[in-house]
Amino acid sequence: MVGQSRVQRALSKIGFYAAIGAYVLFAIFPIYWTVKISVTPTRLLYTEGIKLWPSAMTMENYSAVLSATDFPRYFLNSLIVSISTSLIVTAIASLAGYALSRFQFRGKAVVSLLLLLTQTFPLVMVIPPIFRIMGSIGLTDNLYGLIVIYTAFNIAFATFLMQSFFDGIPKELEEAAMIDGCTRSTALRRIVLPLTLPGMGATISFVFTAAWSELLFALMLINSESQKTFSVGLLTFIGKFAVDWGQMMAASVMALIPVCIFFAFLQRYLVTGLTAGAVKG
Amino acid sequence: MASVTLRNVSKSFGSVHVLSGINLEIADGEFVVLVGPSGCGKSTLLRSIAGLEEVSAGDIMIGVRRVNDVAPRDRDIAMVFQSYALYPHMNVEDNMSFSLKLRKESVSKIGTRVNQASGTLGLGALLERLPKQLSGGQRQRVAMGRAIVRDPKVFLFDEPLSNLDAKLRAQMRTEIKALQQSLGTTSIYVTHDQIEAMTMANRIVVLNEGVIQQVGAPLELYDKPANTFVAGFIGSPTMNFIEGVAGAKGEVKLADGSSIATGATSLKPGHEVTLGIRPEHLQLSGKGLRGEVQVIEPLGMTTQIAVKALGQQLTLMAMERTALSPGQPVHLSASSKHIHVFDRANGRRFALT
Amino acid sequence: MTLASREQMTAKAPIRRWSMAAEPWLYLSPALVCIVTVLLVPLIIGISYSFWKFSAFKSQFAGLDQYRAMASDTVLHDALVNTLWWTVGSLFFQFFLGLGLALLLNRPFYGRRTVQALVFLPWAVPTFLTGLTWSWLFNPLIGPLPHIFYALGIQSEPVTILASPQTAMWGPIIANIWFGIPFFAITLLAARKSIPSEIYEAASIDGASAWQQFTKVTMPFLAPTIAITVMLRTVWIATFADLIYVMTQGGPAGSTNTIATYIYVSAFKALDKGYASAIAMLLLVLLIIYALLVIQMRRSLLKDA
Numbered sequence: 055m056v057g058q059s060r061v062q063r064a065l066s067k068i069g070f071y072a073a074i075g076a077y078v079l080f081a082i083f084p085i086y087w088t089v090k091i092s093v094t095p096t097r098l099l100y101t102e103g104i105k106l107w108p109s110a111m112t113m114e115n116y117s118a119v120l121s122a123t124d125f126p127r128y129f130l131n132s133l134i135v136s137i138s139t140s141l142i143v144t145a146i147a148s149l150a151g152y153a154l155s156r157f158q159f160r161g162k163a164v165v166s167l168l169l170l171l172t173q174t175f176p177l178v179m180v181i182p183p184i185f186r187i188m189g190s191i192g193l194t195d196n197l198y199g200l201i202v203i204y205t206a207f208n209i210a211f212a213t214f215l216m217q218s219f220f221d222g223i224p225k226e227l228e229e230a231a232m233i234d235g236c237t238r239s240t241a242l243r244r245i246v247l248p249l250t251l252p253g254m255g256a257t258i259s260f261v262f263t264a265a266w267s268e269l270l271f272a273l274m275l276i277n278s279e280s281q282k283t284f285s286v287g288l289l290t291f292i293g294k295f296a297v298d299w300g301q302m303m304a305a306s307v308m309a310l311i312p313v314c315i316f317f318a319f320l321q322r323y324l325v326t327g328l329t330a331g332a333v334k335g
Numbered sequence: 336m337a338s339v340t341l342r343n344v345s346k347s348f349g350s351v352h353v354l355s356g357i358n359l360e361i362a363d364g365e366f367v368v369l370v371g372p373s374g375c376g377k378s379t380l381l382r383s384i385a386g387l388e389e390v391s392a393g394d395i396m397i398g399v400r401r402v403n404d405v406a407p408r409d410r411d412i413a414m415v416f417q418s419y420a421l422y423p424h425m426n427v428e429d430n431m432s433f434s435l436k437l438r439k440e441s442v443s444k445i446g447t448r449v450n451q452a453s454g455t456l457g458l459g460a461l462l463e464r465l466p467k468q469l470s471g472g473q474r475q476r477v478a479m480g481r482a483i484v485r486d487p488k489v490f491l492f493d494e495p496l497s498n499l500d501a502k503l504r505a506q507m508r509t510e511i512k513a514l515q516q517s518l519g520t521t522s523i524y525v526t527h528d529q530i531e532a533m534t535m536a537n538r539i540v541v542l543n544e545g546v547i548q549q550v551g552a553p554l555e556l557y558d559k560p561a562n563t564f565v566a567g568f569i570g571s572p573t574m575n576f577i578e579g580v581a582g583a584k585g586e587v588k589l590a591d592g593s594s595i596a597t598g599a600t601s602l603k604p605g606h607e608v609t610l611g612i613r614p615e616h617l618q619l620s621g622k623g624l625r626g627e628v629q630v631i632e633p634l635g636m637t638t639q640i641a642v643k644a645l646g647q648q649l650t651l652m653a654m655e656r657t658a659l660s661p662g663q664p665v666h667l668s669a670s671s672k673h674i675h676v677f678d679r680a681n682g683r684r685f686a687l688t
Numbered sequence: 689m690t691l692a693s694r695e696q697m698t699a700k701a702p703i704r705r706w707s708m709a710a711e712p713w714l715y716l717s718p719a720l721v722c723i724v725t726v727l728l729v730p731l732i733i734g735i736s737y738s739f740w741k742f743s744a745f746k747s748q749f750a751g752l753d754q755y756r757a758m759a760s761d762t763v764l765h766d767a768l769v770n771t772l773w774w775t776v777g778s779l780f781f782q783f784f785l786g787l788g789l790a791l792l793l794n795r796p797f798y799g800r801r802t803v804q805a806l807v808f809l810p811w812a813v814p815t816f817l818t819g820l821t822w823s824w825l826f827n828p829l830i831g832p833l834p835h836i837f838y839a840l841g842i843q844s845e846p847v848t849i850l851a852s853p854q855t856a857m858w859g860p861i862i863a864n865i866w867f868g869i870p871f872f873a874i875t876l877l878a879a880r881k882s883i884p885s886e887i888y889e890a891a892s893i894d895g896a897s898a899w900q901q902f903t904k905v906t907m908p909f910l911a912p913t914i915a916i917t918v919m920l921r922t923v924w925i926a927t928f929a930d931l932i933y934v935m936t937q938g939g940p941a942g943s944t945n946t947i948a949t950y951i952y953v954s955a956f957k958a959l960d961k962g963y964a965s966a967i968a969m970l971l972l973v974l975l976i977i978y979a980l981l982v983i984q985m986r987r988s989l990l991k992d993a
Contacts, residue, residue, distance in 0.1 A: 078807055232386075
């Protein structure tokens with residue numbers, strides 16, 4: 055700023071970068087530490103456990119996880135659940151978001167309010183009934199059950215998100231297309247959908263991340279080894295096999311990979327996403 | 336190419352009447368401008384002709400066909416939007432050829448049409464660009480190009496120039512007018528800018544609150560406005576309005592007791608009237624209405640003078656430069672043939688005799 | 689021709705109008721069906737559960753017994769207090785650290801995009817991984833934190849803070865802060881960016897210091913965003929059970945047991961869904977009261993302003 059002495063300016067600059075550095079350190083350190091332990095050979099774990107970087111590196115934890123445990127199975131289950139959920143939710147939410155964005159109709163405010171309420175109400179409320187209902191219709195211990203529940207949980211948020219993407223497309227584009235010779239549905243297909251594709255990608259990523267992270271309902275509904283998702287598998291792994299730290303961390307790092315990939319893509323949409331789903335984690 | 340006929344067209348949302356009883360005949364090849372303040376219904380009328388909105392009653396005919404129930408794509412019209420509405424994911428060439436492709440025209444025909452249109456509009460070098468890589472004026476041209484490749488029966492323009500800066504607007508005004516004259520396509524043009532209306536139209540339709548106020552050639556509207564609304568809307572700076580009471584033989588008595596001669600000799604004495612005088616018809620003179628100079632705005636070619644008289648502000652446009660200074664007392668007069676007389680009760684014009 | 693088409697039109701119009709009105713509902717129906725069957729119906733069933741008592745073999749109507757049982761449930765009372773701690777502790781640090789980050793990121797500097805990606809990353813980390821990672825960091829065998837705390841004199845010996853009832857709650861709270869800072873930073877940064885820079889220029893010409901600009905310009909502009917995000921986050925954190933469940937399962941000795949984990953554990957581990965539902969009702973009522981209070985406060989604040 056104008057009017058400050060050079061010393062003051064230098065000091066405030068140092069303070070600024072120190073603060074930024076502290077935030078980056080705080081954000082990255084836990085992830086860094088997990089990665090570090092995952093590549094530390096077991097024999098060095100206790101002697102060098104708290105060193106910043108081990109004197110030797112190994113990939114054997116990763117190969118052990120991939121070959122000797124059920125984690126590949128868990129990983130696949132999680133992928134199935136998360137991909138199916140995100141595709142179904144995005145399809146349903148695109149329709150609903152289009153309706154809310156493009157139509158004026160009686161009851162619209164009520165629908166929006168209903169969606170908003172399901173966004174804000176605590177999901178722990180439905181834990182007891184869902185546990186019983188899912189049991190009575192045979193959807194426990196089954197990936198379909200999870201997909202159904204995750205779909206319902208994420209629809210409201212995804213609908214608001216898609217609505218905001220549709221709102222961003224000027225209505226005149228559709229009108230111009232209709233004058234140019236489109237029916238409403240060809241205008242939707244040739245003009246609106248191509249323009250919403252990035253938004254749909256963002257919605258898929260948000261829902262994927264949410265489904266990938268879910269723990270409580272999966273833990274409650276899944277028992278058998280073959281149906282476990284990654285979160286459940288990792289947690290039961292800890293309970294069962296005392297502690298093989300290296301393998302656990304290697305498994306964790308692997309669970310982190312898909313969300314990191316999506317996160318890289320999501321960056322641009324974080325603000326839209328968080329305002330649409332202000333309550334979501 | 337075709338004529339456009341509107342018969343008793345009305346549109347209302349509940350008790351709100353957006354358009355009421357619009358009757359209008361637009362001849363083949365004519366350039367008609369719909370003008371009015373915002374919210375007057377001009378855009379709604381245009382969009383109803385396009386088929387983007389439904390009307391509550393009346394007939395819309397393009398040529399001899401009643402199109403009320405015809406989808407926009409089958410009306411054979413082209414429209415230029417205020418926001419241009421270019422498809423952001425298509426380049427200039429695809430934007431222009433989109434409608435032809437939808438009509439399954441042959442590749443060679445699409446090619447020649449697009450080349451012709453882009454040549455006319457000087458877009459040849461931009462065909463591969465995306466809309467976001469174009470300037471405002473270029474986007475405007477692409478929107479025009481998209482309309483003309485179609486060779487439609489009717490062009491519809493919805494305030495196409497309002498997003499451009501003043502200089503470009505004046506240039507595009509001339510270009511659109513020239514283009515329309517060479518193509519000879521019936522055109523309906525909506526604007527809130529009365530200068531655009533005056534310069535471009537064969538005929539102007541002035542709308543207010545969903546009702547047609549007057550239809551006529553630009554100078555006809557300027558010289559013989561049908562009511563105070565049209566009188567105040569057309570012309571810049573706006574017409575001066577002075578209230579008065581009719582006396583004998585066209586004399587009108589003003590608030591300060593002075594009187595002024597008008598051409599409306601058939602006025603009944605005692606009738607309450609509003610006088611309208613355009614700024615260029617108000618003159619500084621030795622006698623007449625007394626006032627005091629407030630502000631002087633030299634514009635180069637003319638000088639605009641604000642005078643306080645009769646407790647209101649009157650604007651005067653002088654062709655010559657002036658040595659007046661603010662605060663100076665002046666007298667104003669106007670020739671009786673340049674004084675418009677309106678009925679104060681309903682705003683309608685009295686015929687001058 | 690005109691006559692014929694007009695007749696057609698009158699016949700066609702009602703159908704057309706009807707289909708126009710039905711169209712949005714057609715698009716909305718999959719979403720609505722999903723939400724009603726998987727969320728609303730269970731919610732209503734859950735409310736009805738709270739009036740029943742379930743055991744392994746039978747279930748019977750219990751009237752208000754479950755609600756009466758809550759009054760004498762000391763675990764529940766502790767959980768209420770814990771919930772308050774958990775919520776206030778997490779929210780306070782999430783908010784202020786998030787605000788600080790937002791203000792830092794609002795200034796242009798070299799490498800801002802990269803920094804932004806790094807500091808927002810915790811938001812994307814699955815909560816079960818967040819919980820596990822932090823409990824490992826607190827573990828003296830493989831984690832550095834106990835040793836750091838010991839070296840700094842905060843702890844008398846390098847042990848995990850998760851094992852002691854006095855300190856255990858800080859574990860999940862710290863993990864929650866780590867996970868929640870990006871949320872506040874992102875929303876507040878977006879709100880901060882929407883403040884026109886002319887206002888700051890005007891303020892500095894009028895002689896406002898940096899601190900005055902912050903209190904007189906930034907904060908009033910951010911206030912609406914702050915109010916809504918803090919309220920929503922309070923509800924969200926109060927009902928957020930994952931982290932605590934992963935890190936401590938409510939222990940040791942119930943010291944990290946919040947209402948949300950208590951509901952989860954009672955519904956899932958104990959058999960009595962009725963009692964779990966009654967607690968869930970209590971939580972819902974508390975949250976509604978909270979929301980109403982906040983809305984009331986906001987209204988009176990707006991009136992004063």
